[in-house]
Amino acid sequence: MVYYIRFLKPPIWVKKRKAKGMQYYIQSLITITNDLGDQFMADDLGVTLCFTCVTHPQLQIKAQQLDEWGPTDRQVPIEMGPFSASMVGDGQFNFKAQALDISKDRLKTGEAPLVVAAFSAPFSKKEPAEKLVERQFYVGDEPNERFKIWEETGNSIARHLWDAALASIMFLHDVTKGIDVGMPALNQLLTSPRSGPLQIVELGSGCGMVGIGLTTMVENCNVLLTDMPEAEEIITRNVNQSKPKANSGARYQSLDWNEPPAELCNQALDLILVSDCTYNSDSQPALVSCMQALVRSSPEALVLVALKRRHESEAVFFDLMQSAGFEGMHAKVALPAQNAQTDEIEMYCYRRAQEAL
Ligand SMILES: C[S@@+](CC[C@H](N)C(=O)[O-])C[C@H]1O[C@@H](n2cnc3c(N)ncnc32)[C@H](O)[C@@H]1O
Known part of the structure; x- marks a missing residue:
């Protein structure tokens, strides 16, 4: 921790x-x-x-x-x-x-x-x-x-950084450097040459660290950072001071998982980023159905989920993802903890299973 x-x-x-x-x-x-x-x-x-x-x-x-x-x-x-x-x-x-x-x-x-x-x-x-x-x-x-x-400095959930965001940046950095993290589809997506920009959406972006961080590591990617309206000001501040790589950039749009906008669900996406959004089992059904709606027109899209387990009740997320037809690969990122211990952030890379398409 x-x-x-x-x-x-x-x-x-x-x-x-x-x-x-x-x-x-x-x-x-x-x-x-x-x-x-x-x-x-x-x-x-x-x-x-x-x-x-x-x-x-x-x-x-x-x-x-x-x-x-x-x-x-x-x-x-x-x-x-x-x-x-x-x-x-x-x-x-x-x-x-x-x-x-x-x-x-x-x-x-x-x-x-x-x-x-x-x-x-x-x-x-x-x-x-x-x-x-x-x-x-x-x-x-x-x-x-x-x-x-x-x-x-206050106690808002949205306008704070969370450990999973730090771990996501460490993980994505390794992926963009071609290091084998056990998720070949993600390595391929972020390192292969491409003709057009990668289209990426981040859900529950908070301060925007993960999506903005990715634009500073990868050329030619468009990241749409989304969250509840209360996050807009801090995300915009962070977008405005970011230094993205060539042809990359991030912008913000409000998005409540309960009502993903239809135009976004019809847009082609390559990657959905989700960092520390599974902490509340009550909001997980909306989160999962939002991901499901976003990949409906983009069956090849990958979903990268970073999670820090705090309660056993959060495990229902995996059942919901399976029922929604997602199949995942699993990795871990170690963060330091007190007394020379380490803490684990779990990383999952999901894609819709063929029979679910
Ligand atoms: C623990 S924070 C994680 C923030 C950021 N991803 C990070 O790792 O630093 C969870 C985020 O999910 C957002 N969130 C919670 N419920 C939401 C909903 N129904 N629709 C959209 N965002 C939501 C919160 O506003 C918050 O920014």
Whole structure:
């Protein structure tokens, strides 16, 4: 299980009157939880947190603050300073909170971070930071190719990143590099030369990490990111800052699994992406019938499902997929967990069985 540093209170400048005159301090409140927000980081060794200014190198030395996160901690208040008014000026600042022993959040098998760093939204003396956090990932072996995704600091399901999205990116990266992941049809789809763009739909995209991530790895692909309307703003923000490969791109359309739009069901699709959408057994029938409707006009389409099992009741998903005529191949992605353990995200690649067509 991966842990995410979160800003319970995004960084702000606070003014205090001191003997030397008016001085400025940065204050923030940080926590470290899992994707669901129901478990706190409780490593026996603790994590050393480092809070650094990424925009103003001249503040770097003063701005470094180290705090131990202990096994029983729930939140860590941060206060840094004093800084003089001339040092702070009217400029915008971005701050980063990271575990000291993890320099880059690399999404690569065996190297994924146990604790994901948090980058604040910009803030100044006049404007506090928005209640957002940016994640910056490095995919595969690319030394400098950053892949950035914003998520909200609050408790929304849609506007958050989930472990399965991290695992999906690691998995898709291997597939696009031609590594045998036990799903030859998926390898072929994402690595073979093609005349037209791949047509891809992601269901329940959340912040859009998986679909947007794919456009940064594969040329010539159109990804339609879909979710409930509440996800539109964060997905659009992430699409707008993405750097897709040549002739690739992502866009957003609202789509409720209970009412997939007819024009999408009649459109030719190559791949449907689904990451961490099977957590609620009550919504699984709608999810599966939505997938069924989408592949009706695209019998060769593949469906890649990433899932993290949280309850036994979720297993009904496999029965529903079988009844809907889908046949799947199975693989696993290991993510780090506490005490040097690993956690498994299950990956399934489905296609309609011939007799179901
Ligand atoms: C746990 S989040 C996963 C988000 C993202 N795929 C990820 O892995 O980071 C589940 C997503 O499914 C979406 N969702 C739930 N019910 C839905 C429905 N009936 N129609 C469309 N999206 C739905 C939620 O809004 C949420 O974004």
